[in-house]
Amino acid sequence: MKGVVATREIDPSYRLPVRGLFPLPPITASVFGQELLPAMVIPNIGGWVGGLLTRTEVEGAFSWYERLKKPSWRPPNWAFGPVWTTLYCGMGAASWMVWRQGGGLNGVAKVPLLLYGSSLALNWAWSPVFFKLHQTGWGLGIISALWLNVAACIGAFYPINKVASYLMVPYLAWLSLATALNFCIWRDNPKADKM
Template sequence: MRTIGAAASALERRQPGLLAALPPADWGLLAAGAVVFGAGQLVPPYTNSYKSWYPTLRKPDWHPPPWVFPTVWIPLKVLQSAALWLVWKGGKGDRNKLALPLAVFGLHLFLGNWWNVVFFGRRELKPSVKWMGAFWTSVAGTIASFYNVEPVAAYLMAPTQVWVSIAALLNYEIVRLNTVRD
């Protein structure tokens, strides 16, 4: 948070009055984006694993090319940030109203990152399917809990559910194609 405050102070020194001109909601959206994008920074990128190990795995014919993954995830993270912001605004600080949606959203962020640890970090194919299932379920739970606070936020999360469904099928197929049968 100190870094954000320092950046805001530097920005204000360069353009006096700029920060005061921004509506407070924009700060909430910025904070939501920091949470969503920042959560991914808690997990190493596993670049070596992605470049050396992952290409050796057998994949289904419909496997997307590597450039598709960041191309899809970045807009999804933007939509998730907007959804989180809308829920925060819609909940109006009511702890009872926000507790479940924020907890489930946090679980969704954790499980998405944990799947990366299991699949790319530990290279544990079979367990990754179970973690992907938990991740998929947490996204569905996020949608349901967001809908109760702010329906538009739930709709903004829906594309993530679609992509995680595709990722889950891809995960399953990679495990199936690379598992030695006894």
């Protein structure tokens, strides 16, 4: 019949076929909504809160951050939001893969997930310390510890789920850039906490 559209019910137990070198946990509609999506949103919540808390220190021609001496190679301010959102989603997906395949906190994933949790805590602590408190030296210490933590996290994720460890590599690369930027700001602005 003309004008009639056939519809098909979506089976909530349908599992996406996954083949190849890197097996992933099966994803159903309920697993996506109840596990994967929250795992991707949780890291972003800390980023959003940190952004709201430190916005006045970053935005505007006379803000604290704009008055600092910064290297010419620093990324533009507008790039940080999209990059961090993408990284947080990848981190969350990686943690979910390890959670599912490693038995959660009661399985082999316990130490990798604790490392991941501590990386979130360090990540979320950095913005207020650096931007709100203007403590570039303490910020450098936190971000250096975070870099080591994420490197360990990648190594701990690898035996459980290789894709999860690969998803953390862009995060480590961005942290390398951010650590170098923090170092330059600390070195070139010895009185940043007084500004």
